[in-house]
Amino acid sequence: MSENAPYNQLVDHLFRHEAGKMIAVLTRLFGMHNLSMAEDVVQDAFVKAVQTWKFGNIPENPSAWLMQVAKNKALDILRRKTLFDNYSSEFSKYMKEVSNEYVDQVFLDTEIADSQLRLIFACCHPALKEEDQVALTLKTISGFGVTEIAKALLTQEATIQKRLYRAKQFIQKNNIQLEIPLGAELAQRLETVHTILYLIFNEGYNSAKADELIRKDLCAEAMRLCLLLCDHNATNIPASYALLSLMCFQASRFESRLDENSSIILLAQQDRSKWNHELIKRGYYYLNFSSQGDEITVYHIESAIAAEHCIAASFEETNFERLLCLYDLLFQMKPSPVVQINRAVVLSYTGRTQEAINYIFTIEDLEQLLQTQYMFNAVLGELYTKNDEPQKAKIYFEQALHLTQSEAEKKLLRDKIADIKITMLN
Amino acid sequence: MKDFMFIFRGRTDRPEMTPQEMQNNMQQWFAWIDKLKKKNIYVAGEALMQPGKVVKGEQPVITDGPFTESKEIVGGFFVVKANSFEEALELAKDCPDLPRGGTVEVREVMKF
Numbered sequence: 001m002s003e004n005a006p007y008n009q010l011v012d013h014l015f016r017h018e019a020g021k022m023i024a025v026l027t028r029l030f031g032m033h034n035l036s037m038a039e040d041v042v043q044d045a046f047v048k049a050v051q052t053w054k055f056g057n058i059p060e061n062p063s064a065w066l067m068q069v070a071k072n073k074a075l076d077i078l079r080r081k082t083l084f085d086n087y088s089s090e091f092s093k094y095m096k097e098v099s100n101e102y103v104d105q106v107f108l109d110t111e112i113a114d115s116q117l118r119l120i121f122a123c124c125h126p127a128l129k130e131e132d133q134v135a136l137t138l139k140t141i142s143g144f145g146v147t148e149i150a151k152a153l154l155t156q157e158a159t160i161q162k163r164l165y166r167a168k169q170f171i172q173k174n175n176i177q178l179e180i181p182l183g184a185e186l187a188q189r190l191e192t193v194h195t196i197l198y199l200i201f202n203e204g205y206n207s208a209k210a211d212e213l214i215r216k217d218l219c220a221e222a223m224r225l226c227l228l229l230c231d232h233n234a235t236n237i238p239a240s241y242a243l244l245s246l247m248c249f250q251a252s253r254f255e256s257r258l259d260e261n262s263s264i265i266l267l268a269q270q271d272r273s274k275w276n277h278e279l280i281k282r283g284y285y286y287l288n289f290s291s292q293g294d295e296i297t298v299y300h301i302e303s304a305i306a307a308e309h310c311i312a313a314s315f316e317e318t319n320f321e322r323l324l325c326l327y328d329l330l331f332q333m334k335p336s337p338v339v340q341i342n343r344a345v346v347l348s349y350t351g352r353t354q355e356a357i358n359y360i361f362t363i364e365d366l367e368q369l370l371q372t373q374y375m376f377n378a379v380l381g382e383l384y385t386k387n388d389e390p391q392k393a394k395i396y397f398e399q400a401l402h403l404t405q406s407e408a409e410k411k412l413l414r415d416k417i418a419d420i421k422i423t424m425l426n
Numbered sequence: 427m428k429d430f431m432f433i434f435r436g437r438t439d440r441p442e443m444t445p446q447e448m449q450n451n452m453q454q455w456f457a458w459i460d461k462l463k464k465k466n467i468y469v470a471g472e473a474l475m476q477p478g479k480v481v482k483g484e485q486p487v488i489t490d491g492p493f494t495e496s497k498e499i500v501g502g503f504f505v506v507k508a509n510s511f512e513e514a515l516e517l518a519k520d521c522p523d524l525p526r527g528g529t530v531e532v533r534e535v536m537k538f
Contacts, residue, residue, distance in 0.1 A: 010453065015445035043440050046448045052473040054455035055434075055502035145444025 010062060013217075015046055017224075018063055019143030022070045024115035028106055029074055032122050033172045035140065037077070045069040071107050078103070116141065117232055118178040120225065124193045125176055128167055133196045134203075135163040142221045152214045153203060180234050190235060194243050194299065197222045197229075201247050205254070212258075219254065223247050230286070241290035242299035248283035249306035252276040264408045268315040280310045301330045320349045337363050341379050353387045370396075374403040381416065390420045429469060429535035430514040432504040434521070436528035454522035462506060462517070469505035476501075498529070505535065 011017075019042050026038035045066050059065040105111065123137040134153070138144040146164070150157040170176070181189045204218025226244040229235040256274040259265055287303055305326050312318040327343035340363050348356035360366065360380060369376045377400035384393035394417060401413040443451070462468035476499065480489045508514035511534060518530040 010449070010456075013446065013449070015449040019445040040440070042445075046445055047440060050448050050452050051436075051476070051501050054452045055473040055504070056456070056459045056471045057473065143445045145447065148444055148446065 010058065013143075014062060015049075016143035018066050019046075020119075020141045021063075021112055021116060022067065023140055023143075024119040025067075025106055025112060026070060026074055027119060027122075028115045028178055029078065029103065032119075032176050032178050035168060035171065039140075041070055041073045041077070044073060067107060071103065075100070075103055113228065113232060114180070115178075116228060117180055117235060120193055120228070121180060121189055122171065122176050122178050123167075124189075124196045125171070126189065126192045127174070128170060129163075130196070130199065132163045132167040132170075133192075134199055135160050136167040137196055137225075138200065138221070139164055141225065144221075148214065148217075151211070152218050186234065187237075190229075190237065190239070193229070193235075194239060197226050198243060198247075198299075200225075201250070205250055216254065219247070219251055223251065230289075236289075238290045238293045238295050239297040239299055241286045242297055242303050245283045245286035245290060246299050246303035246306055248279045248286060249303060249310055252279035252283065252310065258408065261411075264412050266412075267309065270315075272314065275310070283307060283310065296333075298330060298334045301326055301333065305330070318349070320346055324350060337365075337369055337376070341376055344383070345379060348383050348386060353383055357383050357387065370399065372403070374400045374409065377403065378409075378413065381413075385416070385420065390424050394420050394424075427467070427507040427509055428514075428537070430506050430508055430511075431533045431535055432506060432514075432518055432521075433531040433533065434501050434503065434523070434528060435498045435531065436501050436523050436526070437499075441526075451522060451526075458520050458522060459504075461520070462504075467507040467517075469507060471502065471504040473502040474500060 022042045022045065023035075023038050026041055027035055030037055048069055049062070049066055053059075053062075106115070119141055120137070123140050124133050128136070135149055138149045138152070139146070144152070146157050146160050150160045153160070180186070201219055201222035204215040204220075204222065223244065226240065226247060229240040230244055252275045253267075253270065255276065256270045256272075257265055265271075283303070284307065287307060290300055290303070305323060308319060308323050308326065323346045324343065327339065327346055331339045331343060341360065344356040344360045347353075347359060357380070360376075360383070363369065363376075366376070370380075377396045381393045381396035381400060384390070384396065397413050397417050397420070401410060401417070404410055404413070441448075459468060459471065477490065480491050481487070482489065506514065506517060508517060511532070514532050514534070518532050521528065521530045524530070
C-alpha cells in the first residue's frame with residue numbers, strides 16, 4: 001500500500017459517525033418530527049460524496065465537506081418553507097424567518113456535541129420500548145443501516161423496520177423535543193440512556209452468534225456514545241464514568257475470549273497477556289473519575305468487579321473474597337438471579353462449592369430458569385463437576401446444551417460432557 | 427502503450443445503501459485506483475460536477491441536463507495506459523460499480 005493511498009485518508013466508519021452528527025444537527029433545525037427528512041438529506045450528502053470522491057480526489061477535510069453539503073441542503077429546504085413553525089420549535093420561538101446566522105450557529109463544532117446529546121435523549125426516551133430505543137439509537141445516532149442492526153441483534157430486518165417505524169410514529173405523535181433534560185428529570189433520563197448504552201454494549205460483547213466484526217462495532221459504538229456523555233458538562237456524572245470504565249475493562253478481554261476456532265475461552269484459561277492493557281488503563285482512569293461524589297451505582301460495583309479481574313496476575317491470584325463482597329453489594333442494589341448465579345460461582349472459587357450449590361437452590365423461581373436459561377444449567381454442571389458429582393453435572397450440562405443456540409457454547413458444553421464420560425469410566 | 431479513456435456511467439438516485447456500505451463502495455474504488463497506480467498505468471481521473479448544461483442548435487440554445495434523475499449519467503472518467511484494447515477492457519472489468527448497474531465505456535485516445 002503506497003503511503004498516500006487515498007483510502008488511508010478516510011477514517012474507518014467515517015460515514016457512519018458523520019451520519020450521526022449530521023442527523024443530530026439537522027433534526028435540531030428541522031425538528032425531531034422531521035427525522036426522515038434529515039435522514040434523506042444525509043443520504044443525499046453521502047451520495048454526492050461517493051460520486052465525486054470515488055474518482056480519486058478526496059477533500060482535505062472530509063467531515064467538514066459532508067457537513068457543508070448537509071448545511072447547504074438544509075438551507076435550501078428551510079428557505080423553501082421560510083418559516084420555522086413547521087420545523088424546530090426551539091427556533092420558531094425566536095424567529096419567524098430563516099436566518100443564515102442561526103443555521104451557521106447550529107453547525108458550529110461546539111454545538112455538534114450538544115446536538116448529539118439532545119438526539120441521544122430523544123432516541124432513549126423512557127416512554128419507548130427498550131428494543132425500540134436500541135434500534136432507534138443505532139439507526140439515528142450511530143448511522144447503522146437496518147440490515148446491520150438486524151445482523152447485530154440477530155433479528156429479522158422486518159422486525160427492525162417495525163421497531164423503527166413504531167419509534168418514529170411515537171416521536172411524531174407525542175411531539176418529542178430535542179432537549180437536554182434539567183434538574184431531577186436529568187438524572188432519571190440519564191439512567192435510561194445508560195441502560196440503553198449498556199444493552200448495546202452487551203449485545204456486542206455477549207452474543208457469540210453474530211459475526212465478530214459487527215459485534216466489535218456494537219461495543220465500540222456504545223463506548224463512543226458513553227464517552228460523549230462523559231465529555232459533556234451536563235452528563236458527566238459519576239455513573240457515566242463508571243459505565244465507561246466498566247465497558248473499558250470488559251472490552252479489554254474482547255480478543256482473548258475466543259480461540260482461532262471461535263471456541264469460548266473461559267476467564268480462568270484466558271491468556272492475560274492478550275488483554276488490552278491500554279483499555280485497562282483507561283478503565284482505571286474513568287473509574288477514578290467515577291468516585292467523585294458520593295453516588296454509588298450498579299455500574300460502579302460492576303466496574304469494580306471487572307477491575308478486580310484485571311488486576312489479578314493470574315486467575316488463581318484473583319481476590320475472590322473481595323469479589324464475593326462486591327457481589328453481595330451488587331445483589332443489594334440489583335437483586336437478580338443473574339447476580340446470584342455469578343455470586344455462586346465466586347463462592348465456589350473461595351473453596352465453598354457445596355455452599356455455592358446450596359445457594360443456587362435458594363434462587364427464586366430457579367425451576368423455571370433452569371428450563372429456559374442455558375447459563376443456570378451450565379453453572380450447576382460446572383459446580384457439580386467441581387464437587388465430584390459427575391452424574392448430576394452431566395444432567396445439567398446436557399440441559400444447557402439443549403438450551404443454547406450459540407455454536408461456541410455448544411462446543412464448550414460437548415467438551416465438558418465428554419470429559420465427564422471419561423471420568424465416569426475411570 | 428496507448429492511452430484509453432474509461433467513461434463511467436451510473437445512477438444518481440438515492441440508493442438503498444447504509445452509510446457503511448457507501449463508504450465500502452468508495453473504498454473499493456480507491457483500492458482499484460491504487461492498484462492501477464502501482465502498475466504505473468493510471469494517467470488521470472476526475473469526477474464531473476452535476477448537473478450539466480447542454481448547448482445546442484445553430485442559434486445556440488442552452489438547456490438543462492443531462493438530468494441527474496436520468497438513469498445513465500456520466501459521473502467521471504479515468505485515463506489509463508494499456509498495450510491493447512483487449513487489455514484495457516480487462517482492466518475495466520475491475521470497476522466496482524458493475525454489480526450495481528454502473529457501466530464503463532472504453533475508448534482509445536487517438537494519437538497522430
